[in-house]
Amino acid sequence: xxxxxxxxxxSLVSQAWADDFAIPPYEAHYSVAWGGLHVGDMEVTLxxxxxxxxxxxxxxxxxxxxxxxxxxxxxxxxxFELTGEGPRSLHYIYSQTGGKHEKSEDIRFEWSKxxxxxxxxxxxxxxxxxxGVYDRFLAQLLLSSCGSDGKLPSEIRVADxxxxxxxxxxxxxxxxxxxxxxxFQDVSVVEIKQAKKDDVTRLYLAxxxxxxxxxxxxxxxxxxxxxxVLESITFSPTKAPAxxxxxxxxxxxS
Numbered sequence: 094x095x096x097x098x099x100x101x102x103x104s105l106v107s108q109a110w111a112d113d114f115a116i117p118p119y120e121a122h123y124s125v126a127w128g129g130l131h132v133g134d135m136e137v138t139l140x141x142x143x144x145x146x147x148x149x150x151x152x153x154x155x156x157x158x159x160x161x162x163x164x165x166x167x168x169x170x171x172x173f174e175l176t177g178e179g180p181r182s183l184h185y186i187y188s189q190t191g192g193k194h195e196k197s198e199d200i201r202f203e204w205s206k207x208x209x210x211x212x213x214x215x216x217x218x219x220x221x222x223x224x225g226v227y228d229r230f231l232a233q234l235l236l237s238s239c240g241s242d243g244k245l246p247s248e249i250r251v252a253d254x255x256x257x258x259x260x261x262x263x264x265x266x267x268x269x270x271x272x273x274x275x276x277f278q279d280v281s282v283v284e285i286k287q288a289k290k291d292d293v294t295r296l297y298l299a300x301x302x303x304x305x306x307x308x309x310x311x312x313x314x315x316x317x318x319x320x321x322v323l324e325s326i327t328f329s330p331t332k333a334p335a336x337x338x339x340x341x342x343x344x345x346x347s
Contacts, residue, residue, distance in 0.1 A: 116237060116303045121326040123309075124156075128317030131156060135321060139234070146174045146183060149234055165192035171230040178224060180235065185228035185252070200228055200252050211255040218255040226250045226257060236262070236283055236296060237304045245283065259288045270297050270307050272322050277307050302326055 118140050125133035135153040142148055149171040155164060172184040187198040201210040202222060209222040227235060229251045239245045249260045265282040277299035286293045297308040305326070311319035 118329045122324045182228040
């Protein structure tokens, strides 16, 4: 259960989104490494749809040596709208195709009925839906929006795998991030994890690119770290600094 302070903070964050959606449409390219080896390429886009809603989308393809052993393409899509109370998920789609173990997840947020309709592979489920629940992909974009005003929610409620789960966040010391030929200063470092699990996602959110991640680390106990590094990003109509594909070096900001 959220405390009154947490509810107030979420309300303030949501209102900031409603008043000024600070992240313009963009297209970004990332390099994905596993244990230091290049294993994939990821393209992320944010676009505004003709009806005024938004689509946030990522496509990850295998690359390097990994492409010799795997052909899986992972696609993740969040369709959402902005309301007077902030961003609101409408439809979430996940698919892993082209390999031996295909997976899919589809969540429809039926706000008029107060229900979230899940379909994961062949399994269906409907759960009660309340304000302040996001799909897991939109939750990441929420953190980028929070970075611009420093109002980081301590908890984010997420519809995920036919459950309503809580993710907790933690702010670390700011850092400088070097990604190949680009340097990013005053970077906000945020960790997010599911309350009952040990896996941690660490995001490096740079003000130079509207607090979008210039690096993401997926930290999993007793498993190799997955690192996702920004190569290039293009905003509409301007272009942000480019970055190389190799994993960048980080130093604390003095």
